[in-house]
Amino acid sequence: NAGVMQNPRHLVRRRGQEARLRCSPMKGHSHVYWYRQLPEEGLKFMVYLQKENIIDESGMPKERFSAEFPKEGPSILRIQQVVRGDSAAYFCASSPPSRESPLHFGNGTRLTVT
């Protein structure tokens, strides 16, 4: 049973370019979460999605960041016009519909903005 799959594992972008991070949840999981981890910091919640719905995006920066979880295909975290401060590890997690189910994290995408 495959876990949460994130790709790419490493992504290098120049300032001003766009970054697209993909996440395929575990089989049977319909809830997806994105977290960001800065060096020497804990994970910070960004957004919580269900299929075709954004449930909570209170942790998303107001500009340049967007997320989607379409009916078919992976969840996408999109960062437009990246800046150096966007360099971080971005983790996706998934869970089944039960609210008491634990999160299962992927191995992350490490974004470096040069």
Place this chain on the structure above:
Amino acid sequence: QQQVKQSPQSLIVQKGGISIINCAYENTAFDYFPWYQQFPGKGPALLIAIRPDVSEKKEGRFTISFNKSAKQFSLHIMDSQPGDSATYFCAASTQGGSEKLVFGKGTKLTVNP
């Protein structure tokens, strides 16, 4: 602002010793407290979790102690092993679920052989 404060930042323990990591929180609405273990280059993995209706939960060598009145909880790793060397994060959330976890900054544990 919702916050979870974790200490120490790093911890070195000898093999066979007890590792203790502490967390404190402010928001009394938190009602779910998981601990995650993260190895380099990997995502966090759930280790053990507790809800405020119990004061202690044990799974193998890992124990969570929870003090509701002090708004503190801690992770104890008994008989620490080199394979336990990792970064440990405490977290908290409201409404009893895993949505919108608030994480501590992590403790890097090194267990010397």
